[in-house]
Amino acid sequence: MDNNLYKRKAEIFKALSNPVRLEIIDLLTTGEKCVCEIVEQLNYEQPHISKSLNKLKEVGLIQDRKEGLNVYYSLKICCMGDFFNCLNKIINQEK
Amino acid sequence: MDNNLYKRKAEIFKALSNPVRLEIIDLLTTGEKCVCEIVEQLNYEQPHISKSLNKLKEVGLIQDRKEGLNVYYSLKICCMGDFFNCLNKIINQEK
DNA sequence: GTTATATATTCCAATTATGGCATATAAAGA
């Protein structure tokens, strides 16, 4: 396989390699959310959430949509759920 | 979800967030390989490969088995393929 | 024991990520 493809995939995994960003992804699986809702649900500073959202957007995992003052984010890929379930299995085996 | 679960998942993604380690995973999808075979196929120093293998093993993605001087590594999870295919779709959409 | 071979570990400098705080922007209302 092309070396750049590995780099590109590694970037996607890097975007997912942070607990806060994973929590955001999890929140978005229940549908589109504005930044304010995400800030409210998670216990982190708004700038931190904004930067996290930007990182996820950069690698193409989420997309945004403006509406007045609000910015709504939503998942851009659908196969995340299956992989997360798979990881849960691995993690549960450890106990 | 428990905060530690997010941390644990983030660690797994971090292990996958490197092109060399992804190449190793790819190699192992065709079956068990000894370190020497992996070093031969990929163009990296042996210590680098060893460290990469160790990181993948630490998070539970691969396992090892000794036989004489050789150490054989193999995948420990089976759902990787599906997720990789999913990522390929995302990456291909960009073109 | 000594040597050769396969693999792992250590050390290190350079780069990159993290998360907090302050500040900037942009849209809407008065």
Add this chain to the structure above:
DNA sequence: TCTTTATATGCCATAATTGGAATATATAAC
């Protein structure tokens, strides 16, 4: 225009990651 509100960006110190080079360990053969 001035203010408020939602979101984004910049700066910074600390921490983590990267990959190379040298070295250590472990097993097997002699």
